[in-house]
Amino acid sequence: MNIEIWQIIVLSLLGFYAIVENLGINVFANQALIMGTITGLVMGDVKTGLAVGATLQLMGLGIQAYGGASVPDYMTASIVGTAFAVISGKGVEFGIGLAVPVALLMIQLDILARFCNVFFQRRIDNGIKEMNLSKIRLFHLLGTFSWGLSRGLPIFLVFSFGESIVEFISNVIPEWLTGGLSVAGGMLPAVGIAILLRYLPVKNFITYLLIGFIAVTYLHMPMFGVALLGFALAILQFKKIISERQIGNVTIATENATVQVEGGLSENEYEN
Template identity: 50%
Template sequence: MEIAVWQICVLTVYAFFAVYDQFHFDLGLNRPLIAGWFTGLVMGDMALGLAIGATLQLMILGVSSYGGSVVPDYMGAAVIGTALCVVAGEDMGFGMGLAVPVGLLMVQLDILGRMCNTFIQHKADRYAREGDLKKIEIINLMGNLNWGLSRAIPVAVFLTFGTEITQTVLNFLPAWLMNGLKIAGGLLPAVGIAILLRYLPVRKYYAYLLIGFLFAAYLKVPMLGIAIAGTALASIAYRRAETAQPAVLTGGVDEDE
């Protein structure tokens, strides 16, 4: 199977606007879960896209870019990993084996985009000293172009040339290495869950964790059912916390006081 030209174009445009959305509207297009789902929709395998995107989402829960720091670009990784995995006809483990190094590699492109925006910012400072507000608006909009291209270009390159590279690699990779990639892909969700539990108040609310484990492991309740039960339990806990708070005294204070 090969990626059609229209699929490459759609996914490239998505990668461009996903970065723009991250800094402006925050509709969630930059989240790996949404990126994986959309890529799966375009490529014809939404289940695989959701699996890869959700696993990458688990890996970056609680991780964000503050100041000048950079984090792996798992949005682009979800797009590339899902698309090439569908093309190769492999399972999620192979897709994750592609997506994780791609996300780490694209960190360097994020740094390049920031460096280009430094030049643009200096131009905006010069226009600010000159009092040219129109040029300030235009030059700042150009910063969005750098951010978008830092993701759109590698996605286009990987999807255009990555299919042939992927097929070549698959023909030469030994079976033990392929099995290793699949095992690593199966372990990554557990790593993501462990990272999430590290930041949650598990000691205080361990009872809810045990209830969820009981539903999933022994009663075989689907994830949607567990999510609904968790929402109900969270609502009960929130109501109890509200009623346990001491009543706040109301009333005015005399002006003389």
């Protein structure tokens, strides 16, 4: 399958938008799952986009750029991995295996983009000293533009030479390496689940984990059914917490009332 020029432009703009929006508070848009789904929609294979994006989303849980640190960019990786999975026709595992090195490569481009933005930041500082609002606004926009190009431009270049790159991956790279990428891609969902469990209070909710495991392994329940089961258990847990809080509030109110009764009134106060 060949990638069309309009698909290249749309996906490049998507990568540009995703990394710029990552600086804001819209946590819905800048997710690997969302980027993978949109890429799958653009490429005409939403199922592959969901599979690649969901797997990379699991890998990225618990990883944040705290303090300005550079972390693997699974959003851009989701775009590239989904597109190449569809173009090459080698499936989800191949796309995931290719996406992980892309996510790690984006760390270097992230550092380069931050380094370039220092130049604009210095100009903004001078604009603040001069109280020049137009200068502040200009360099702020230029910094945002350069930040977006750190993802949009690589995506555009990769997809512009997409056919030759896919041929290179398919024909030049040894089969054992592409096979290894596919095997690694098949293992990565388990790694993502392990990372997720590492950050969750599993010991407190081991019962729910076992219920889900039994439902999938022994009852062969589909993922949608497991999601509904989890939703039902979440409702029960929520009601349990609310009930415990209500009981606690009643107990506190009763204790306060008991203290007031025990305090009572003195004989002189009662006579008055």
